[in-house]
Amino acid sequence: MTAVLERLDVPMVKSRRHAAAPRSDRRPWTFYALATVFTLYVAALYGPMICIYILSFQDVRGGLVFPMKGHSLHWFVDLFTQVRTGDVKGSFDRSIKLAVLVTVITLVVSFMAGLAFRRRFFGDMFVFYLMIGSLVAPGLVLGIGIGLLFQWLGINASWYTSALGAQLSWTLPFGVLVMFAVMSRFDSAWQEAARDLGASRWQTIRLVVIPILAPGLVAVALFGFTLSYDEFARSLQTAGSLNTLPLEIWSMTLNVTSPSLYALGTVTTIVSFVAIGVSIGAIVLINRRRGTGPASH
Amino acid sequence: MSRQSWVAWLYVTPLMLVLVPFFLIPILVVLVASVLETDGFGGLIPTFTLANYVGVLTSAQTFHLYAATLKFTALTWFFTLVIGFLVAYFLVFHVKNQLLAISLFLICTVPFWTSNIIRMISWIPLLGKEGLVNSALLGTGIIREPLEVLLYSSVAVVIAYVHQLTIFMVVPIFNSMARIDKRVVEAALDSGASRLDVMRLIIIPMSKSGIALGSIFVVSIVMGDFFVVKVMSGGGSASVVSAFYENVGVLQYPIAAASAVLLTVILIVVISLILRAVDIRREITQ
Numbered sequence: 001m002t003a004v005l006e007r008l009d010v011p012m013v014k015s016r017r018h019a020a021a022p023r024s025d026r027r028p029w030t031f032y033a034l035a036t037v038f039t040l041y042v043a044a045l046y047g048p049m050i051c052i053y054i055l056s057f058q059d060v061r062g063g064l065v066f067p068m069k070g071h072s073l074h075w076f077v078d079l080f081t082q083v084r085t086g087d088v089k090g091s092f093d094r095s096i097k098l099a100v101l102v103t104v105i106t107l108v109v110s111f112m113a114g115l116a117f118r119r120r121f122f123g124d125m126f127v128f129y130l131m132i133g134s135l136v137a138p139g140l141v142l143g144i145g146i147g148l149l150f151q152w153l154g155i156n157a158s159w160y161t162s163a164l165g166a167q168l169s170w171t172l173p174f175g176v177l178v179m180f181a182v183m184s185r186f187d188s189a190w191q192e193a194a195r196d197l198g199a200s201r202w203q204t205i206r207l208v209v210i211p212i213l214a215p216g217l218v219a220v221a222l223f224g225f226t227l228s229y230d231e232f233a234r235s236l237q238t239a240g241s242l243n244t245l246p247l248e249i250w251s252m253t254l255n256v257t258s259p260s261l262y263a264l265g266t267v268t269t270i271v272s273f274v275a276i277g278v279s280i281g282a283i284v285l286i287n288r289r290r291g292t293g294p295a296s297h
Numbered sequence: 298m299s300r301q302s303w304v305a306w307l308y309v310t311p312l313m314l315v316l317v318p319f320f321l322i323p324i325l326v327v328l329v330a331s332v333l334e335t336d337g338f339g340g341l342i343p344t345f346t347l348a349n350y351v352g353v354l355t356s357a358q359t360f361h362l363y364a365a366t367l368k369f370t371a372l373t374w375f376f377t378l379v380i381g382f383l384v385a386y387f388l389v390f391h392v393k394n395q396l397l398a399i400s401l402f403l404i405c406t407v408p409f410w411t412s413n414i415i416r417m418i419s420w421i422p423l424l425g426k427e428g429l430v431n432s433a434l435l436g437t438g439i440i441r442e443p444l445e446v447l448l449y450s451s452v453a454v455v456i457a458y459v460h461q462l463t464i465f466m467v468v469p470i471f472n473s474m475a476r477i478d479k480r481v482v483e484a485a486l487d488s489g490a491s492r493l494d495v496m497r498l499i500i501i502p503m504s505k506s507g508i509a510l511g512s513i514f515v516v517s518i519v520m521g522d523f524f525v526v527k528v529m530s531g532g533g534s535a536s537v538v539s540a541f542y543e544n545v546g547v548l549q550y551p552i553a554a555a556s557a558v559l560l561t562v563i564l565i566v567v568i569s570l571i572l573r574a575v576d577i578r579r580e581i582t583q
Binding site for chain 2: 027028030031034035037038041042044045046047048049051052055064065066105108109110112113115116117119121122123124127130131133134136137138139140141142144145146148149152165166168169172176222226229230232233237246249250253261262264265268269272273275276280
C-alpha cells in the first residue's frame with residue numbers, strides 16, 4: 001500500500017498530526033446531503049418517463065399534459081390501427097429483427113476481438129483507436145458517409161445492409177469494451193490447464209472459456225440488442241425507404257401531437273425492460289448454478 | 298510479425314470487416330466529398346475545390362453554430378460531471394452494503410438501455426406551458442405567469458442532455474472510484490488528513506481516468522447531436538450537426554461534408570486534449 005501512496009505522490013499531510021482524534025461511526029452530514037442528491041437524481045431520471053407511461057393510458061379526449069383525461073387503452077389500439085401515424089407495426093417488426101441480427105453479430109465478433117486483445121499484438125493500438133473513433137464519431141456524419149458510399153457503389157441503402165453495418169459500427173465498440181472488462185477477470189491458467197489436459201483449441205473455447213465468461217457475454221448481448229433497437233442517428237441516412245422504430249418515433253414527434261406518441265413510448269420501453277429483465281435474470285441464474293455446482297469459484 | 302500476432306489478427310478480422318467498410322471508408326468518403334463540387338441535384342462532380350471549406354470557414358453562421366454547440370457542450374459537461382461525480386461518490390463511499398450499492402448502481406443504469414428519444418419526449422408533460430413544473434410553481438404562488446422558457450428553449454436542451462448523459466459520467470467514475478483501496482483513505486484519515494484533503498489528494502486524482510472517459514462520451518455525444526437540439530429547442534436553436542442535417546436535406550453534400558470534417562477535427566482535438574491527461578486504454582483493460 002505504501003507503493004500506492006508513493007505512486008500517487010500524495011504529500012501525506014505530515015504537518016497535520018493534530019487531527020488524529022478517533023473517528024466516530026456516526027454518519028457525516030455529507031451522507032445525508034449526497035443521499036438527497038442521489039434521490040433527486042433517480043427521481044429526475046425516472047419521473048418524466050413514468051409521467052408519459054401514465055399519460056399513455058388516457059381515453060380518447062387525452063392530451064399531451066396532465067391532468068389525466070379518463071383511462072383506456074385507446075391510444076395503444078390507435079397506434080397499431082391508424083394509418084396516419086405511419087407504419088408502426090412494420091417498423092416495430094423491422095427493429096426487432098435488426099436488433100436480433102445485430103445482437104448475434106455483436107456477440108460473436110466482440111468475443112473474438114476480446115480473445116485477441118488479451119495480449120499485445122502487432123497493430124493492436126491501430127485497431128483500438130479505430131474502434132474508439134467509430135464509437136465517438138458523430139452518428140449523422142458516419143450515416144451520411146455510409147449513405148454516399150452505397151450511392152457511389154450503386155447499392156440501394158436498406159435496413160438489413162447499410163443500416164445493419166452502421167449500427168454495428170456503434171454496438172461493436174461497446175461490445176468489445178465490455179469484453180475487455182470481462183476478460184480482465186479471466187485467468188488464462190484455466191485455458192492452459194484445459195489445453196494441457198488434451199482439449200483442442202475449439203473444445204477449450206466451447207467447454208472452458210465460454211461457460212466461464214457466460215455472464216459477461218449476456219451483458220454484451222444486452223448492449224447489442226438495446227443499442228441497436230434504440231439507435232437513431234446512424235440509421236437516419238442508411239435505413240433506406242423503410243423506417244426502423246426510432247425513425248418512426250422521430251417522424252411522429254414532428255407531426256403527431258396525441259398521446260399515441262406516449263403509447264409508442266410505453267410499448268418500446270416495455271420491450272427494452274423485457275430485454276434488461278431477461279439479461280439480468282440470465283446472469284443471476286448462471287451465477288446461482290455456479291454457486292451450488294461443484295465447479296464454483 | 299510473430300505467430301501470436303497472426304492468431305490475434307485472425308480473431309480481430311471480423312471486427313475489422315465491420316470497422317473498415319462502415320467507419321474508416323465512410324469517413325474517407327466524407328473527406329473526399331468535402332473537396333468536390335455539387336451538381337445541385339445530389340450528385341457530385343469530380344473536380345477538386347476548396348470552395349466548400351472557404352464557404353464554411355468564412356460564414357458568420359458557422360461561428361454562431363459553433364458558439365451555440367460549445368455553449369451546450371460546456372453546460373452539459375459541467376452538470377453531468379458534478380451530478381455524476383456526486384452520485385458515484387455516494388454509491389462507492391457512503392453506501393456500505395455492497396449489494397445495495399450495486400442495486401442502486403443498476404437502477405441508475407437501466408434508463409441507458411431504453412430509448413433516448415422517448416426519454417427526451419417525456420419532458421414535455423413536465424416542462425410544457427401547462428406542464429407539471431409550471432402548475433406546481435403557479436400553485437405555490439412563486440410565479441404568476443407560466444414560464445415559457447422551460448420547454449422549447451435552450452434550458453430544455455440542456456435539461457434533456459443532462460438527463461440522457463449523466464449516466465455516461467456515473468459509470469466510468471463509479472468504476473474508477475470502486476478501484477480505490479479503501480485502506481488508502483483510512484490511512485490518510487488516520488494520519489490526520491481532513492476529509493477535504495482526502496477528496497482533493499486521493500479521490501479526485503484517482504478518479505481522473507473515469508472523469509476523462511465520461512467527458513469523452515459526453516462531449517462527443519453533445520457535439521455530434523442534432524436530434525435533441527432540434528426537438529427540445531423547438532427550432533429556436535441550431536447546432537453544428539443540425540445545420541448540417543439541413544444541408545443534407547437539400548442535397549448540399551459537399552458543404553455538409555466540409556462542415557463534418559471541420560467538426561471531426563475539432564472533436565479530435567478536444568478528445569486528444571482529454572486523452573493527454575490519462576492513458577484510457579490502460580484504464581479500460583486493467
